[in-house]
Amino acid sequence: MRWTFKPEPDYKIVERLAEELSIDKTLAKILVQRNITTFQEAKKFFRPTLKDLHDPFLMKDMGLAVQRIENAIENEENILVFGDYDVDGTTAVSLVSSYLKTFYSNVATYIPDRYDEGYGVSYQGIDFAEDNDFSLIIALDCGIKAIDKVTYAKEKNIDFIICDHHKPGDEVPNAIAVLNPKQIDCSYPYDELCGCGVGFKLIQALASKRNQTINDLVPYLDLVATAIAADIVPMTGENRALAYFGLQVINTQPRNGIKAIIHQLQKKELTITDVVFIIAPRINAAGRMKHGNYAVELLTEMDFDSAITFASSIETFNSDRKELDKKITKSALYQIEDNNETDSYTTVVYNENWHKGVIGIVASRLIETYYRPTLVFTKSGDKLAASARSVKGFDVYDALDQCSEFIEQFGGHKYAAGLTLLPENYENFKFKFEEVVKNTIDKELLTPEITIDTELELSEISPKFFRIIQQMAPFGPLNMKPIFASTSVRDNGYGKQVGEDKTHLKLTVFQGSDRKSYGAIGFGLGAKINCVENEFDIAYSLDENVWNGNTSIQLVLKDLK
The missing domain is CATH 3.10.310.30 (Diaminopimelate Epimerase; Chain A, domain 1)
Structure with a gap:
């Protein structure tokens, strides 16, 4: 791997911030590298609040979208909530449809079939809307390039509201409203929302017309956090606030579908990483192996026992998916070599x-x-x-x-x-x-690159240091978990390869004359056992290791040389 160190920030700003926040200079440096340079910015970063969310009406066409939905409700029209079969699409459909159903019953959902219809708005979906007397389609996480399809719908007297976050082309569809902060002429202050995030701004706008506050929408944030994590959008600004509070909902009062997935796992507290690797693949598995409708049914199920049944079906899809992807990867690798x-x-x-x-x-x-x-x-x-x-x-x-x-x-x-x-x-x-x-x-x-925030002496690692690093979560693009480098460390002589096929590396490292040592685990680094006979350099993040009821700080090795 290439080790690339982040540029050194202005030392005076680092010193001032360290003093203002009463933290050490290494932590202040990491914050300044993330464009957090003042006490106020740090407060906003460490203590996100839902008051920081932007007014949804700053998004181009939001007023038109809300007006069209209100008209549909007044005229008792049928509304079809349409979205893609991936995590972002199915969570967005679950979010918008379940919110609308709290005050209006003529709402149905539609997820295109990955195999028959493919990605995005489909002609079959529009035909389904016509056959079943839907006059308004709300498309989520797709639609920004569906120019011909929106025209086709218009000929059938079906209106479209598009909520998307993908890059628009030179022309946008002729819909009633196109909500996409990436449009050049949209002045919304944050353009990194995922599809479910744009859907959330729509329900936030609808809620404001019903005298509801942001607190009334908190129960929906488990869906938004799941989509943010799965779609790998920047963990900055609004996304960070939505993910932060969404994670709290996941860990305290998740909807039945998410609760049913967690129930199978016997895991106490989930981090954003758990959402990426545990919740998201299971929601995705439905659309990959069977049909995205299963995911929407799971995420909107009001009865916990029924949710458990859906979750166990999805667990089977996920196991099948794992088997298939192993088999196909093997076959693809042979093809490359052949x-x-x-x-x-x-x-x-x-x-x-x-x-x-x-x-x-x-x-x-x-x-x-x-x-x-x-x-x-x-x-x-x-x-x-x-x-x-x-x-x-x-x-x-x-x-x-x-x-x-x-x-x-x-x-x-x-x-x-x-x-x-x-x-x-x-x-x-x-x-x-x-x-x-x-x-x-x-x-x-x-050549794969590892971006290192800063060099660190092992002696700098303390419970307080680690606690502040933890408070920088949730982590994600543009706010990744800090990676440190420590030079000239040694293993205590008992380093070994671990895991079924000896692919991982388990070490106990110390530095210089300071004999205080740290446990270190390197997943996939088993082959580097020979590097640890003498002094070596390590790149790593910090994590918590709980073993036999004891908790300690552990180094998670990314590379060593």
């Missing part, structure tokens, strides 16, 4: 029998072996569909844009995208994508 493509700048693999529901996960797995922009294709109807994943620092969405002559449809973000193309264009696309990446990527980006 085609002698281990030295390419990209990974592009295809098999018509691979399960469409797991190709995104497989793309991420392949990056763990061959660290480069990756696409995994499978057959979808008469086209090929792919999931794209990128490496840190490289915009895969832009790269795909440069290959658009061979693509039928694509959408997504800098680091993750989806696309479809015709089978006859696959080879040309593959060649062009390799060429684009080869000519545009900084070759350094093909």
Whole structure:
């Protein structure tokens, strides 16, 4: 791995902040690196409050959206809440539909089928709305590029309200309202919301018209926090406040569906990392293996026993998903080796029998072996569909844009995208994508990077130091858990490889003449056992280790050399 240290901040600002907050300079430095430079900013960071949320009416078209929904209610129209089959989409649909149902009954939900309809607003969904007399569709986490489909709906006298957070194209659909803070002409102060976050701003606006306050909406924040964690949006500003309070709801009074998932796990307190790796994959598994409707039914279920039944079905989907992704990853790795493509700048693999529901996960797995922009294709109807994943620092969405002559449809973000193309264009696309990446990527980006906040003497680690680090949570992009580097450390001589196949490393390290030692665990670092015979450098984060009722601070090694 490349070890990259964050730039040194202005020392005077660090000194002043350390004094104002009564913390040591290392902690003050970490805060200044995160653009927290004053007492007030630090207070806002460490003590988020829902009062910091922006007025939803600052978002372009919010007034129009609220007015159209109010008219629909007044005229007793049927409202269809439509959203994608991933975590962000299904939580957003659950959020908006369950809120509307608290005061209006003519509301139904629609999740497109991953296999029959694919991503985003679908013609089948619009036909379903027409057949069942829905005159208003609220599209969540999708729709910003559905220009033809919104026109098709208009011809059938069906109106659209679009709540999306994906990058808009040059033209936006002709909907009643388009809520997307990424629109150039939208002056909303924060543009990093996820789809469920935009849905939350919509219910916040509707609530204000019903004399409800933000406190009335707190029970919905478990859904918002789950979407923020799963969609890997920046953990800054509004997202951080929503995730902070949403995590409290998850740990104290979650909705039945989330409670049922946690109930199966026997875990006491969940962190945002647990949400990413425990709750989100299970919600996602429904749309991957069966149908996203299962996730919405789980997340909106009012009866706990029924929620337990849904959760156990989803647990089965999740186990099946794990088996499949292992199998397909193995097959994809063989394909790369057989085609002698281990030295390419990209990974592009295809098999018509691979399960469409797991190709995104497989793309991420392949990056763990061959660290480069990756696409995994499978057959979808008469086209090929792919999931794209990128490496840190490289915009895969832009790269795909440069290959658009061979693509039928694509959408997504800098680091993750989806696309479809015709089978006859696959080879040309593959060649062009390799060429684009080869000519545009900084070759350094093909080596995994670890970003280190600062160097740390092991003697600086204290319960107070660790407590303040913990208070910086929830962690996520742009507010990652701090990574430290310590140089010239030694192992106490009992370091060993652990785990079933000896893939992990367990050490007890100390530094210099200070004989105080710390337990350290390095997941996936078992092969580096030879590095610890003499002095070595470590990059790590801090965590809590509970063993036999004793709690201690543990170093979680990211790399050593």
